[in-house]
Amino acid sequence: MAPIEIKLSKKDLNEIKELTRKGRVDVRVVKRALILKSRHLGMGTDDIAQLLDIDPSLIPITLNNYLEFGLKTTIEDAPRTGRPLVFDDRDKSNIVALVCAEPPKGYARWTLDLIQETCVKNKLVDTISKSTIQVILQEHELQPWREKMWCIPELTEEYINRMEDVLQIYERSYNSSRPVICLDEKPVALISNKHEMIPCSPGQVAKKDYEYTRGGSANVFCAVEPLRGKYFNKVTMDRKRPEFAKFLNDIKNSYTGVEKIILIMDNLNTHSEKSLIEQYGEEKGRVIWNCFEVHHTPKHASWLNQAEIAIGMYSRQCLGDGRVESFSNLREMTRDWNKSVNKKKTIIQWEFNRKKAREKFSYEIVSSR
Structure with a gap:
């Protein structure tokens, strides 16, 4: 998959500069801002992940959010007063982007348990149930645990x-x-x-x-x-x-x-x-x-x-x-x-x-x- 490229406007660069100068800012907000600035400067995904000590899967999610929602929505956390059961478009976009990426090392494919665990670990959401994940996947017609064999032809x-x-x-x-x-x-x-x-019997499988x-x-x-x-x-x-x-x-x-x-x-x-x-x-x-x-x-x-x-x-x-x-x-x-x-x-x-x-x-x- 080709890396996601972004170019920050002067206004966005100035806002990030001011943000990183402030004393009391949530570390997650700062890291999202630095992801954007690092990619703007041409750094690769592995380098950014190592520099900021973050999970590499967070980087394409943040970049996609910036392209879709802009700077403010991307770096700031949504209001957290009793997290609503219905997640907003940005939350859903983050979860979909996560599932469309490679699963963590050591796993062959995504499962509901793994998606739930990774969403919380990567701080995409504070908490989320497996049933809610399932609804989001169904809305986007995603079944990440399934795969098909497909031979891509050379169209001679x-x-x-x-x-x-x-x-x-x-x-x-x-x-x-x-x-x-x-x-x-x-x-x-x-x-x-x-x-x-x-052989099988009532209440027992074969x-x-x-x-x-x-x-x-x-x-x-x-x-x-x-x-x-x-x-x-x-x-x-x-x-x-x-x-x-x-x-x-x-x-x-x-x-x-x-x-x-x-x-x-x-x-x-x-x-x-x-x-x-x-x-x-x-x-x-x-x-x-x-x-x-x-x-x-x-x-x-x-x-x-x-x-x-x-x-x-x-x-x-x-x-x-x-x-x-x-x-x-x-x-x-x-x-x-x-x-x-x-x-x-x-x-x-x-x-x-x-x-x-x-x-x-x-x-x-x-x-x-």
């Missing part, structure tokens, strides 16, 4: 072209003669409990021992037709070319009388015509491959593949805590889940389109005449 021409290609397919209306299938793989570790679980036994790993090919809620999950020993070729053939055999199967997948080296030819021979391999119209997602863009959503459903609903003891057990569980989910026909509501992509990533498509 290839990335944009592939993304636009996939999204224009997702925008099409359903066409039974050209079904859209999304495909991906999921590795699954085979893990068994070392000791028998204790219990399992933390020890477990590793039994190798397996692969699950996951494919979905999002607009129909049709799911294809197949357990294999690995994701090598022969298994991929068999899975693609299984999908092909599930559709009769279609013009073409639109297939969206990543550019893994096994996701190619070569896998079909090696498994079934050149003639049959090409016949199977030509049943598909293949579209690859960009590199580092698994989020564009709706198969990822299907994998998430499968992981939560079928695999649960991830302890699957054997290959045969995984295959049986997967087969049962396929039957159940295909009865429900749960479609995937995909809302991200080309218009949103262009707004999100700030690029334009110039149409050629």
Whole structure:
């Protein structure tokens, strides 16, 4: 994050000069004034914190307050006669700025307890309840204890072209003669409990021992037709070319009388015509491959593949805590889940389109005449 820069007016500099000359001034007021003056003189955050012996997180809060509220509101304390339960805008701004910064050393993320403790320690407020903090966070739509994995793309021409290609397919209306299938793989570790679980009972949750036994790993090919809620999950020993070729053939055999199967997948080296030819021979391999119209997602863009959503459903609903003891057990569980989910026909509501992509990533498509 870029450092916050400020420039004090002559009037503000004179007021700070007069303030620091006074004999009886609250030390917190003086320190806020000196934070502003130090940054005005070009000092860095660490240097200011060391010079004034303060928590570094107070510095951006003070600087932001100055930019938003001016000198007087920033350095002076609000009236403290029976601190009101409803905090003013400056208090809320301070708390929001604190939560949007890194948590103290030794902590991975903010919690309500930690926010409460730090607010009082840093003298942002005299006292504040966790419920009040929660209300302030809700007002600003903040959940600092949550995080998402996100791959920031390098917007090359290839990335944009592939993304636009996939999204224009997702925008099409359903066409039974050209079904859209999304495909991906999921590795699954085979893990068994070392000791028998204790099932739940009234008033008691189920219990399992933390020890477990590793039994190798397996692969699950996951494919979905999002607009129909049709799911294809197949357990294999690995994701090598022969298994991929068999899975693609299984999908092909599930559709009769279609013009073409639109297939969206990543550019893994096994996701190619070569896998079909090696498994079934050149003639049959090409016949199977030509049943598909293949579209690859960009590199580092698994989020564009709706198969990822299907994998998430499968992981939560079928695999649960991830302890699957054997290959045969995984295959049986997967087969049962396929039957159940295909009865429900749960479609995937995909809302991200080309218009949103262009707004999100700030690029334009110039149409050629």
